[in-house]
Amino acid sequence: MSVLKKIIVSFLVLILVASTLVGCGEKTPEANEASNPNNEEQQLEKIVVSELRSEFWLPVYLADELGYFKEEGLDVEFVTYKDGPLAFQGMHAGDSQFCMLSSEPVLRAYDQGKESKIILSTLTNKPYMFVTSPEIKSVKDLKGKVIFGGMPGSAPYSFVASILASEGLDPEADVTWANLEYGASLAALESGQIVGSYIRSTAKTEVAQMGGNILVDATIADSHKKLYGSDKYESTIVTVTKKYAEENPETVQKFTNAVVRAIIWQTENTDEEVARVATPVFPGKSYINAKLIEYLRSSLSVDGNISEEGHNTIIDFCLKEGLISSPIPYEDVIDTSFVKKSYQQFK
Template sequence: MKKIIAMMVLVVMSATLMIGCGTKETAAEKEPVTEKTSNELTKVVISEFRNLSWLPVYVAYQNGYFQEEGLAPEFVLYKDGPIAFQGMHGGDSQFCLLSQEPVLKAEQEGLDSSIIYSVLDTRLYGFVGAKDIKSVKDLKGQAIFAGMPGSAPYSFVSAILKEGGLDPQKDVTFVNLDYSASMTALSQGKIKASYINVDNRIEIQSMDVNMLVDTSNPADAAKYLKADVFTGEIITTTGEFASKNPEVVQDFVNAVHKGTKWINEHSAEEVAKLVAPLFQGMEEDVLAKKITILKGAITKTGYISEESQTAVENFAIKNGVINASIPYNQIIDMQFVKTIK
């Protein structure tokens, strides 16, 4: 099977539970997962693009839960989810934190993955316009931000544009930005609308903008996601790795689930204090406000039901990510969630 090679890496952060966090400019060396550290922990590498949606993983890291399960994790940071996913399939990591859309698309194209855990029970996405943008139709001929093509935000915004009567490929211009720069670009008039996640919801409170779509609103969730439970933000590994290393995958899921449980048992302020070192440049009180918004969507179980998966697939089919349903057991592997220790 031909592997997709990662196109670019903006930053690589190598971090282990024994030695703390460090930063380097080149991709992590490809080392076998069976490599042991000096105290017999198994090294695992996680591709990601650092976003609060994957909070259970960061809590597990900060609390030492991976170490308790015999693992030594390292994070490799990329610009966006699809590139992180390509990095995993290119051999740079064993696990990836991203949304389902790139995984579904790759699966249909023959690149086998196993989705092993869901971190959120719904998708807290939004779409915000400049003060002179009163509706989606006002965006015709304008520049907008929606992540990179193939990403979940891009699919989400494309769905909104279609619902508003616009052709995403003809009626707007998608601008390439870092997620962290989108609100600045919006405030400076460089773009007229932007996708927002939980990370942006605090910032827009002080901006003169119009919220066009907000899936934390039940009406918008029903209109665009078509489901109350939408397990779009997930953790995945390759099908080959899951089949050859089930013990490692189980240990990984065990650790993440401990992080999930800890979040659900502690306040947003306590969670913010714990993970603040991983979100440098963000004030702890602001981080706590963001986590407060996110907390209600955090999974309790990590489980993806067939009903929820159908909702995700229907969304992906409607928006051209895939052209047909993928059998549940072909891509969703809940055996590790079912046997969490």
Template sequence: MNKRFIKFTKIALLFTLAMSIFAGCANNSGTQSEGSAQEEQKEMTKVVVSEFRGMNYAAVHIADALGYFEEEGIEVEFAVYGDGPVAFQGMHAGDSQFCMLSIEPVFRAFDEGLESKVVAALDTTRLYGFAGSKDITEISQLKGKTVFAGAPGSAPYSFIWSILEEGGLNPAEDVTFAQMQYGASMAALEQGTIDASYMDHYNRNKFSAIGANFLVDGADMETKKRVFGSEKFEGSIITATKKFVDENPETVQSFINGVAKGAKWLTSHSDEEVAEVLMPYHDGSTKEDLIERISLIKIAYSPDLKISEEGYEAMENFSLKTGVLKNKVGYENIIDMRFVEQAQ
């Protein structure tokens, strides 16, 4: 066999080997690319969350901003309503899968045969307040006056109704309830259009700046016990219809997993850091304004999203006292903490 043939054979073999290696690499590269593409094309589960936007729901907005829902395979869209009961009606009408609001409308709906499940609590206590104009220093002075208490059926409305009764007034006859947006009540109080207003605690400093008198201070523990029956009152909640929870437990778990991450981040970072993340969710608010609000309400943020038996009893009893409920509901019929417990 001549040397030229041997040399040609070696070259051919080397060429064949090189082509095999190249083909193998190409196949591997193709498999990896296809795998990456499949991961990128993995379908996210979209959920709509109806809400009456407020500082109470910061953990959910943080989870959205920091990508915690995306990590869980959830794509969240928020539907913002002018009041909690309206947002809740939107959920039961099929416009959303979850709703963030106060617990009272959920109680009322259950009493009327509309079943929901409360799957998380975003606060540990209620910080509602009631402020009077410069001339109003006592509840009894509100007879014949105009007050703002939010929409009928809402948690603020029930709270103010209870306060008026406690002050010796008949809310149905002795006062006129003004209807307006929550953000307009402070200006109305300052201008004298109304004589007293419901007050979120995180707006306390703003009410103080216009010279309002604090008729009820929701941050005072003795006041809490007197009005609500307990310091614990986990009233800012996330709910879904019973049907959705029963049929989509994996989606509920993934959503609550994201919220739990948001709650953990919220309770372990500074007011300034929290304000920075929440800026896109509060149009018109400056960073300084948000820092002030967070500093006033952070004592109520829930670290574990749970509803205690004591807190539930206080919420149920308060709803019975204010006429939101006609009959007891029972913790196990409306509260579902298994997703929160799994998230922990």
């Protein structure tokens, strides 16, 4: 073989070797996708949140819609229950890691030995109303009638029971409690199936349209103080089991980070924009609009925190209503360290 041919052959061999090395060291996008078709999803940590779907937990839903949970590395699934105590039982049974409900059932369960940690609040007070049909002019007119307040042990039930008791009626003997879904209460009131009901305060427009009579509106400061003794009642909360908080603090922090970011976002944006983002969370619910957000603004938390004053108010109410047998110290059920850490990072 001539010298020239040897040089050419050697040059071709070098090219072939280099091409092979490059091929081994780099994969095409198609090859990467084929080996890991769900790369992003596999990196997210799956968590389940048990809930009763309501605008009262608005920032949690916004965190999901705005993509904040995914940015924190979480894939969140919401599982909706009929009432708060049922959602709470689902969490303690291991069906979910987080639960959204009112704090009264959490405190009641703690009093019975079932320990949880409340990590944040989405509202600062109780945006509840008690609405009746037009012929009912006072609480005493409810004696012998059918009313609705959710299931026993729930916050709405305790709210209605306290109203009855304040006017001398026995909640167990003087009225009949209807078994309904929360979403069916207005229609039941309008049709005469019931004559009084707990209604969320954001439904004032619907109540006016049906001619309902608002006997008690807890969003009015004087009414709130009469019922609860304070302006603060931060009982619309997110909780985890004590065991989960101790074993998974990083996941709890990621969840809290996302919600705190959503609280900041909802505070800085208009009612129209907040309603636009929240609407997909409530399919078929035309009442999710700027007017609803306007009604809710005075109750929305701007920091997710739970004050000791608010906790003590809730404890006093639960003691008065017989939900718990003795006071529960703030630090035994509430852990605001996650919220504080989030605000250090994002505010």
